[in-house]
Amino acid sequence: MGFNSYTVQKGDTKDSIARKFGVPWVTIWYATPNSALRSTPGFVSVTEGGPVAPVGTVIWIPDRQELAPPKPPLKGSAAKPPLTMLSKSRNVNESLLIDPGSSRSPGEFELRIVPYIFMRPMEPEGAEGTADISWRKDVRYTKWNPQDFEDFKAKSKKRAEDFWNNRFRMWPPDGYHYFNWPAGKGGKPAAVVCTVVIKYVDNAGAASHVVRCYHRAQGEQTGSLDHLDWTDAILEEQSMDLRDKTGKTIPTKNVTLAHEVGHILGLDHPVCSGSERLCYGEGGEPWQIRNVMGAGDLVNKTNATPWLERLERHTGVPAAQWTVDTLDSFGNPLYL
Ligand SMILES: [Zn+2]
Structure with missing residues (x-):
């Protein structure tokens, strides 16, 4: 399908533009301000039934119109076709929406969040030093052996991705037909499977997150760390027995x-943002304690928000309209 470009004039309506191009109606595509595809429309915004783009906007009219008018759009902004890529800006991870032809999950779309992480090896001045790491003062640490550091990076990436990949499957609301696959006639609604792929970058300027990495000195026991201060203890599981609201441990x-x-x-x-035990679920619901963002190793729908928010930005369909399945390690829904 080819496109004709046209600059919106004062007084234009969709009908007047349609007459100008000799087509019964127009599906108008235009590049959003940050679109990488300014000159090659393909996945940019479509206006349907709404006003045309502002005067001066360059729009593209497909030269081959569909034979029947497109299905009525969902309300509000929900009718946008997906943007395939949201690029990272400061402290925001990049995300990609990959169609079923190239996704890692055959027959399903893949929503992949890509954090750009710079792993900074923390080196003491001498052979050994001390640092305040998260809530612990004077943690003893040593220089990284370069090979150990590379191994640490590789293991960290693998463990995080193994845990988070394929935990959620999301279904669009009825009437959102852009996720039908194969695209066009005969396609069936396809779901979106959520993944994360950590991308290591080699300088802080290219990173969305800078993680300070410490190698604990021999005999140093602390497991203290936080999301931007990692020690080699991050590869270990940590136990924290909390009591729920009934007092049960x-x-x-x-x-x-x-x-x-x-x-x-x-x-x-x-429960809350701090590092008090209450925030991890102490005195609360058992699921809060067992959740990976509490003190445990389970996921439920509350953990799907990073992907849901992305999906909203990729498609314009509000997060609340998606149906989220939490999956077990075999891809079966858990209804959590
Ligand atoms: Zn935490």
Whole structure:
């Protein structure tokens, strides 16, 4: 399908533009201000039934119109076709919407969040030094052996991705036909599977997040760390037994790396933002304690928000209109 470009004039309506191009109606495509595809429209915004773009906007009219008018759009902004890529800006992770032809999950779309992380190896001046790391003062740490540091990076990436990948499947609301696959006639609604792929960059300027990495000195026991201060203890699971609202102790093992990467994706503790035990679920609901963003290793729908917010920005469909399934490790829905 080709496109004719046209600059919107004062007084234009969709009908007048349609007459000008000799087509029964127009589906108007125009590049959004930040679109990378200013000169090659393909996945930019469509106006349907609404006003035409502002005067002076360059729009593109497809030269081959569909035979029947497009389906009525959903209300509000919900009828936009997806933007395939949201590029990162400061402290915002990049995300990609990948069609079922190239996604990692056959037959399904893939929504991939890509944090750009610069792992900064923290080096003491001498062979050993001390630093305040998260809530602990004077943690003893040593220089990284370069190979150990590369191994640490690789293991961290793998563990975080293994934990978070394929945990959520999202279904669009009825009437949002842009996720029908194959595209066009005969396609069926396809779901979106959520993934994260950490991209390591080699300088702070290119990063959305800078993580200070410490190698604990021999004999240093602390597990203290936070989402931007990692020690090699991040590869270990941590136990924190909390009591729920009935006073029952809930034993947990927290997947520390998944928890901290959860923060990088924008997730918070289930109850509040601080590091008090209350925030992890103490005195609260058992699920809050067992959740990976509490003290445990489970996920539920509350952990889907980073992807839901992205999906809203990719499609214009409000987050509340998506149906979210939480999945087990075999891809079966858990209804959590
Ligand atoms: Zn935390």
